[in-house]
Amino acid sequence: MTKTITLAQGNGGEENNDLIKKVFYKAFKNEILERSEDAAVIGNLAMSTDSFTVSPLFFAGADIGKLAVCGTCNDLAMMGAAPKYLTCSVIIEEGFEVESLERIVESMRSELAINGAVVVSGDTKVVPKGSVDKIFINTTGLGEIIQAGISSNNVSEEDVILINRDIGCHGATIFAAREGIEMSSTLRSDCNSLYPQVKALLDAGVEITAMRDATRGGVAAVLNEWSRQSNVCIEVDEEKLPISDEVKGICEMLGFEATALANEGTFVLAVKKDSAAKALEILKGFEVCAMASVVGEVTQRYPQKVILKSPWGTSRFLETPSGELLPRIC
Amino acid sequence: MSSLELKDLYDGFRDPEVIRGYQKLIVSDAQKLSRTINIMEVCGGHTHTIMKYGILQLLPETIKFVHGPGCPVCIMPKERIDHAYVLSQQPNVILVTLGDMIKVPGSNGSLQDARAKGADVRFVYSPLDCLKIARENPDKTVIFFAIGFETTTPMTAALLDTVIKEDILNILFHLNHVTVPEPMRALISDEACIIDAFLGPSHVSVISGSKIYEEFPRDWGKPVVVSGFEPVDVMQSISMIVKQFIENRCELEVEYHRAVSREGNLKAQAMVDKYFQKVDFRWRGLGDIPQSGLGLREEYERYNAEKIYDAVLPKEEIDDHKLCICGDILKGKASPPQCTIFGTACKPTSPVGSCMVSSEGACAAYYKYGNLV
Numbered sequence: 062m063t064k065t066i067t068l069a070q071g072n073g074g075e076e077n078n079d080l081i082k083k084v085f086y087k088a089f090k091n092e093i094l095e096r097s098e099d100a101a102v103i104g105n106l107a108m109s110t111d112s113f114t115v116s117p118l119f120f121a122g123a124d125i126g127k128l129a130v131c132g133t134c135n136d137l138a139m140m141g142a143a144p145k146y147l148t149c150s151v152i153i154e155e156g157f158e159v160e161s162l163e164r165i166v167e168s169m170r171s172e173l174a175i176n177g178a179v180v181v182s183g184d185t186k187v188v189p190k191g192s193v194d195k196i197f198i199n200t201t202g203l204g205e206i207i208q209a210g211i212s213s214n215n216v217s218e219e220d221v222i223l224i225n226r227d228i229g230c231h232g233a234t235i236f237a238a239r240e241g242i243e244m245s246s247t248l249r250s251d252c253n254s255l256y257p258q259v260k261a262l263l264d265a266g267v268e269i270t271a272m273r274d275a276t277r278g279g280v281a282a283v284l285n286e287w288s289r290q291s292n293v294c295i296e297v298d299e300e301k302l303p304i305s306d307e308v309k310g311i312c313e314m315l316g317f318e319a320t321a322l323a324n325e326g327t328f329v330l331a332v333k334k335d336s337a338a339k340a341l342e343i344l345k346g347f348e349v350c351a352m353a354s355v356v357g358e359v360t361q362r363y364p365q366k367v368i369l370k371s372p373w374g375t376s377r378f379l380e381t382p383s384g385e386l387l388p389r390i391c
Numbered sequence: 392m393s394s395l396e397l398k399d400l401y402d403g404f405r406d407p408e409v410i411r412g413y414q415k416l417i418v419s420d421a422q423k424l425s426r427t428i429n430i431m432e433v434c435g436g437h438t439h440t441i442m443k444y445g446i447l448q449l450l451p452e453t454i455k456f457v458h459g460p461g462c463p464v465c466i467m468p469k470e471r472i473d474h475a476y477v478l479s480q481q482p483n484v485i486l487v488t489l490g491d492m493i494k495v496p497g498s499n500g501s502l503q504d505a506r507a508k509g510a511d512v513r514f515v516y517s518p519l520d521c522l523k524i525a526r527e528n529p530d531k532t533v534i535f536f537a538i539g540f541e542t543t544t545p546m547t548a549a550l551l552d553t554v555i556k557e558d559i560l561n562i563l564f565h566l567n568h569v570t571v572p573e574p575m576r577a578l579i580s581d582e583a584c585i586i587d588a589f590l591g592p593s594h595v596s597v598i599s600g601s602k603i604y605e606e607f608p609r610d611w612g613k614p615v616v617v618s619g620f621e622p623v624d625v626m627q628s629i630s631m632i633v634k635q636f637i638e639n640r641c642e643l644e645v646e647y648h649r650a651v652s653r654e655g656n657l658k659a660q661a662m663v664d665k666y667f668q669k670v671d672f673r674w675r676g677l678g679d680i681p682q683s684g685l686g687l688r689e690e691y692e693r694y695n696a697e698k699i700y701d702a703v704l705p706k707e708e709i710d711d712h713k714l715c716i717c718g719d720i721l722k723g724k725a726s727p728p729q730c731t732i733f734g735t736a737c738k739p740t741s742p743v744g745s746c747m748v749s750s751e752g753a754c755a756a757y758y759k760y761g762n763l764v
Contacts, residue, residue: 065504065507065508066507067503067504067507068503068506068507069503069740076740079740125541240516248430280516306397306398309397310396310397310398313400313401314397315516316490316750359415366723371407371445372407372409373410373411373414373444373449373622373633374411374443374448374449375444375445375446375448375449376445376448377442377443377445377760378759378760382761383739383740
């Protein structure tokens with residue numbers, strides 16, 4: 062590990078995992094933490110925390126407020142829990158506009174309503190100019206587990222892998238906005254609360270083995286985490302990966318892989334084979350999930366690896382993204 | 392008629408049926424070959440395509456690839472990376488460069504490390520983005536650490552052109568531009584060279600024309616096919632090379648008709664020629680190659696960061712790590728998995744050798760895609 066922290070260590074990929082393992086897991090080691098789930102499971106409660114920093118604060122499709130509620134609620138939903146109670150801590154830079162703060166909080170309020178959750182405790186700190194970039198938000202959430210046993214450690218050959226919608230929209234939107242890439246496009250962040258989709262799946266009796274929202278590190282990180290945690294091989298058909306033309310275009314121009322781009326309303330599911338058709342039907346009932354797709358299967362071909370199969374019969378490993386996301390040179 | 396969309400530029404060039412068609416053709420033609428042929432893809436972009444799309448898995452045993460030196464980040468000698476690092480540490484300097492360059496480790500660390508310690512290091516897509524940075528920071532000096540082959544050089548020249556015309560006083564240049572034909576010539580001059588034919592990078596030829604490769608079939612007996620970067624392009628180009636061998640031809644052919652002409656982009660060439668001149672360049676892994684780089688012409692020396700900061704820039708040449716075999720890999724004498732530190736001490740997250748640094752380097756491409764063949 063490097064002597065000083067670099068941006069790559071916050072990428073949700075390889076360096077990030079390394080930092081967490083060598084510093085935090087080492088110090089905080091306990092059985093619950095070591096399960097490495099999206100949210101900790103304590104009895105029939107799920108608990109998760111997340112801090113949010115994004116530039117720009119307002120972007121196509123959402124803002125940092127919506128993100129802060131979706132992020133934590135989605136982590137709870139991924140454990141089969143209904144989000145119930147959240148805390149909200151903000152660190153605000155001196156000079157930040159109150160009007161912007163109000164806009165952000167209003168976004169949080171409306172997103173909480175979608176999840177059926179409330180903020181029950183909070184904290185506010187203001188720091189001198191330059192100490193933070195405008196505003197940082199932390200939310201911690203408690204949820205009530207409505208379907209027990211969902212775990213990234215249980216994926217097996219009886220499962221198939223699904224993705225609920227087209228991938229990479231959030232990462233592509235933020236990258237384009239941050240770097241001022243101007244293009245006429247309908248590209249918007251996928252930032253969205255996933256609990257309604259999860260609830261619909263569970264209500265319909267879909268047998269879900271695992272769910273994980275593909276945030277930093279993208280779909281590639283989730284699939285790799287599962288293959289390792291469950292000691293299986295996940296084989297993905299490249300042509301079945303749902304990717305919009307806009308995201309494909311940005312990836313082409315900048316040399317990115319859509320599977321490595323961050324999402325904020327996209328999740329990967331492992332469901333029992335018999336449940337796959339029903340799961341797909343339910344997901345497609347949601348407007349944003351028009352491109353939901355069964356993308357792959359679980360095998361023992363190369364345990365702890367993810368294989369991407371091309372439509373012309375070649376295959377390669379899909380690795381956990383590493384390094385900072387950088388555009389190619391020529 | 393509907394308008395042209397971005398996807399039109401690649402959709403057809405990844406058609407599974409077409410790729411399989413070329414595979415059949417290549418396999419059947421290759422049966423007529425009397426020996427194995429070694430094709431060098433000069434450009435890192437091609438290495439990336441070959442590995443990402445699994446092209447090697449589609450080819451018969453008798454067609455092998457040698458991965459060439461065409462990755463601008465990979466060929467950068469350590470002392471020049473140190474230049475970038477030192478420049479980023481100077482007071483009131485904003486160091487600007489392209490993509491992967493910020494990841495390459497020098498003697499004191501990478502530009503990413505410099506940034507983590509407080510230096511103002513930025514990456515841009517287009518050198519012209521330096522203009523905005525310079526305008527927004529009138530009290531700072533923006534140093535553009537320019538890298539790349541013929542493809543990126545005209546953009547650096549265009550930046551200098553604007554800087555001069557608009558009399559912008561706070562942009563300087565540290566030039567590390569290199570050209571393709573010189574290292575190709577250096578490689579095939581080596582007696583141990585096993586290269587039989589070249590896949591020429593089309594993006595370079597969009598600027599420089601296909602004419603820059605004419606000497607290779609004519610004077611060196613090595614066929615060249617100028618190829619695009621999509622899997623269909625590469626498969627078609629391989630097929631064209633195989634046909635040359637079975638028909639006993641040795642020619643320069645262009646697969647990438649959609650944008651390459653013999654003469655290339657004359658306006659861009661004139662712009663480059665106006666501001667830059669040929670200089671010697673030390674290539675990481677390959678050593679000194681005469682006249683293989685581009686430097687500022689004397690009349691523009693006042694924009695040369697290398698001159699202005701001469702007193703603080705390190706001069707000593709630094710050799711690669713003892714165990715690193717990047718030089719042999721670039722020459723086609725070895726492949727990445729043959730290196731003892733490949734994937735262990737040397738990984739994309741902690742690269743030792745140049746070829747592991749950029750996603751277009753042969754080792755990085757093998758590490759990322761190549762372990763499943």
